């Protein structure tokens with residue numbers, strides 16, 4: 001995500017870090033590099049110059065606090081200003097009412113329906129009772145689309161196939177909504193912000209009385225997001241913005257910064273097509289990640305989510321006792337994967353984001369996990385529960401049955417043995433060893 005902007009900013013920082021001391025040349029070069037990186041991500045020229053002017057002024061006028069090197073101070077100033085640039089404080093949704101209605105609005109194809117599913121999953125995993133309602137009567141497949149997504153998110157779905165009156169659909173389920181903490185309402189899009197669209201949004205708003213009206217914007221419109229955000233803000237009184245498709249455009253920087261100045265705050269970002277590709281937007285963590293400083297908060301949030309499901313907790317207990325088998329190992333791997341593709345997970349870990357691990361290596365790990373599923377499917381229950389009995393003739397049968405190589409099956413068994421060994425060592429409770437092992441436990445799932 002935002003690879004180009006991120007590497008541009010990191011390069012600018014690296015130059016500062018590698019310089020012997022901070023002088024005017026270094027500062028001017030940093031400013032120039034920052035400008036270049038931001039402009040190439042479609043950030044508005046005026047905004048870029050304002051930002052770099054602020055940075056320069058602070059560098060010139062502020063005394064470096066004692067205990068901080070001049071370089072660190074420089075990094076801190078740039079970090080602070082970028083955070084301010086992106087909206088400064090994180091805004092979380094207002095969900096005090098029961099139910100809290102969240103209404104999604106926006107232009108055609110901006111990602112509303114997908115985001116409705118993502119939000120449902122996001123809050124469901126955090127323990128809320130969630131339902132979705134489809135009021136889009138324009139897009140023919142809208143009903144099925146949100147129904148499927150809601151099934152994936154494991155939340156209830158309401159809609160009336162073929163009904164042409166959005167209000168009627170919403171009203172039909174009035175007696176149901178009280179059963180939920182959060183009801184997410186998807187609405188129809190239009191080509192442009194027309195009076196027709198505004199009227200429909202207003203009408204629905206009146207009936208729904210939503211706690212949040214969120215504008216869904218596609219990141220690939222770059223800095224013109226400002227106009228869209230402003231117009232929606234004024235005409236429909238939106239309470240926040242969700243920027244989607246941040247994964248697929250070089251203009252993401254433009255969209256993000258444009259929204260930050262529109263008067264409405266970005267609350268979530270969509271970073272992929274999958275239902276779990278939604279992140280709450282926190283300017284601090286986001287800038288930290290852009291600059292390669294790591295975003296521990298974001299990581300912890302994801303880890304927590306992945307491990308929330310109770311069965312996984314049970315497996316972890318089993319793991320720690322050492323009496324796990326191949327099925328448990330596989331479940332554990334799946335849980336790790338819920339955090340997202342490996343590359344994204346690593347991006348969140350301080351240090352790792354700087355490693356620039358080759359994409360191919362990460363992809364082949366992902367593929368391994370897919371393969372392992374086939375291998376496990378080809379094993380008998382006995383083999384799964386007691387992998388020690390798997391002889392070479394059994395390996396041959398399993399590899400044939402799963403359409404994999406002999407060596408693939410062996411590799412899986414080796415991983416299993418190593419994990420067992422690791423847990424045994426863990427139980428030896430040598431704290432130093434334990435620490436080293438914890439790193440490996442993380443690797444084991446990936």
Ligand SMILES: Nc1nc2c(ncn2[C@@H]2O[C@H](COP(=O)(O)OP(=O)(O)OP(=O)(O)O)[C@@H](O)[C@H]2O)c(=O)[nH]1
Pocket residue numbers: 106107108109110111112113114115136139142188189190216244245246247248269270271272273277
């Ligand atoms: N890569 C990527 N694709 C996304 C993201 N969010 C949505 N999409 C894709 O964008 C396309 C349009 O998404 P929808 O959710 O149908 O958009 P919509 O706003 O509901 O569209 P209408 O109902 O026609 O107005 C779909 O193909 C989605 O898979 C994202 O964050 N990243």
Ligand SMILES: [Mg+2]
Pocket residue numbers: 112113114136139142186187
């Ligand atoms: Mg839709």
